[in-house]
Amino acid sequence: MNPRILRPQSLADACTLLSLDDDALIYGGGTALQILLKQGVLSASSFVDISGIPGLNELRRAENEILVGSMVSIRRMETDPLVRQFLPLASAAYAKVANPRVRNTATVGGNIAHGDYRLDPPVALLVLGATIEVTSTEGSRSIPIEEFFVDFQLTALDHGEIVTSIKIPVSTDIVASTYVKLSSLSANDWPSASAAAAIFQRPGEAKILRLALGALAPTPVVTSVDITGFREDQVAEAVLERAILMMDPLPDVRGGIEYKRNLGRVAVEDALRNLWRDQPSD
Ligand SMILES: Cc1cc2nc3c(=O)[nH]c(=O)nc-3n(C[C@H](O)[C@H](O)[C@H](O)COP(=O)(O)OP(=O)(O)OC[C@H]3O[C@@H](n4cnc5c(N)ncnc54)[C@H](O)[C@@H]3O)c2cc1C
Structure with missing residues (x-):
């Protein structure tokens, strides 16, 4: 049976839905989830679609870093003038993901949470010293990217933790x-x-x-x-x-x-x- 799609309109509601169900999965762009579902290797009771949560689409300069909301598309990281000017390395790596169809749909948060050892963007984010911001019913925390990838297909995310943004330092060095x-x-x-x-x-x-x-x-x-x-x-x-x-x-x-x-x-x-x-x- 296909998972139910839940569409919370606030971060608090999304966190609550995830905390109530160990088999619920966060749905970003769905490019990885849909393939796993079709392959029959994914079991989930519901998908918590976070696209309706305000603020997760923002991309802005904040002092000495660029803040990228988790629902920003990979294509936007490739093309956004702010990213191209201040983070050319990140822009170059996001531009190498798959093909335009995947890049238009896949999200920054879903990409990093996917945790695959072959992903293109994390390699650039490691050099740039990015920080991953996450929130759950337990509160919020910042994970330095060097601590994010723990083992094969395993990240530092606990069940119910939503990646809300990635902060990437802008270095003049x-x-x-x-x-x-x-x-x-x-x-x-x-x-x-x-x-x-x-x-x-x-x-x-x-x-x-x-x-x-x-x-x-x-x-x-x-x-x-x-x-x-x-x-x-x-x-x-x-x-x-x-x-x-x-x-x-x-x-x-x-x-x-x-x-x-x-x-x-x-x-x-x-x-x-x-x-x-x-x-x-x-
Ligand atoms: C045909 C194809 C080719 C590809 N080639 C490449 C490639 O060359 N290089 C590359 O880097 N990648 C490649 N990818 C992988 C692609 O980058 C990922 O599928 C994509 O980035 C996942 O993003 P998404 O938003 O679609 O995530 P989803 O499919 O929605 O989710 C992926 C995982 O992350 C979780 N998740 C989603 N959003 C969040 C969040 N905000 N917080 C916490 N957890 C979350 C989901 O529960 C799921 O476990 C390819 C994918 C496809 C389909």
């Missing part, structure tokens, strides 16, 4: 950033390896390269490398050495372990080349 997605089946497919990277530098301070990898371990993973004073070849050596330690690929229809390790290495090399091309000379 980023001198170059890039997102690289490598897919083995088709250009629109999930990545077999992905890498997001950015160089952070303040005049007179250390130069830090932040690198995140997707599809190369049971969760997306991130690291920072101090590259102050390094030449291009030294950066490549230090970053690749670190990246290889972070990789723990899962074999699947898109490739085996060694293939994905090699593809991961190529993704990191491509990312470093892009960064080196784009950063201003010292």
Whole structure:
């Protein structure tokens, strides 16, 4: 039997509905839920459709961050002038999700809550140091993205917790950033390896390269490398050495372990080349 669709008009009502039923699921854009339902691998008593809740569609600058409501579409993250100007890395990663049809329907909150290790956007959000805001009948809390992806298909969300927004810092210290997605089946497919990277530098301070990898371990993973004073070849050596330690690929229809390790290495090399091309000379 198909789940009932419930359409609360306030966040408080949505939280209450979820707290009363352990088998109720939050319905964002439905792109993942509908597929799982059709495959017969999803059991839910009801879908709590949060599209009618005021405020979840907002996207605005708030001091030194951009606040993105959970119902903002992935397509909007790709095209919004504010995101493109202040968060080009995020915009680039959201633009790589699937195809326009999925991007128009899928939401920022549903994407991150889906918790898949291959998702494109989280890799960029890890480099940028985003925070996930969630609310339930127990109250609200902020989850740093580094603590959000706990294990394979497992996030830090408890049942009944609704992602309400994602806060992404706007950093003037980023001198170059890039997102690289490598897919083995088709250009629109999930990545077999992905890498997001950015160089952070303040005049007179250390130069830090932040690198995140997707599809190369049971969760997306991130690291920072101090590259102050390094030449291009030294950066490549230090970053690749670190990246290889972070990789723990899962074999699947898109490739085996060694293939994905090699593809991961190529993704990191491509990312470093892009960064080196784009950063201003010292
Ligand atoms: C054909 C296809 C190809 C795809 N390719 C890619 C790809 O290349 N790269 C990529 O990154 N992704 C890809 N995806 C995945 C896509 O990004 C996700 O399906 C989508 O982001 C989920 O968003 P949604 O709003 O539709 O979530 P839904 O389907 O509504 O929900 C997904 C999960 O999140 C939960 N949820 C939804 N909203 C919230 C919320 N606000 N708070 C808490 N929990 C919530 C739901 O209960 C469910 O468990 C693909 C999907 C499809 C269908």
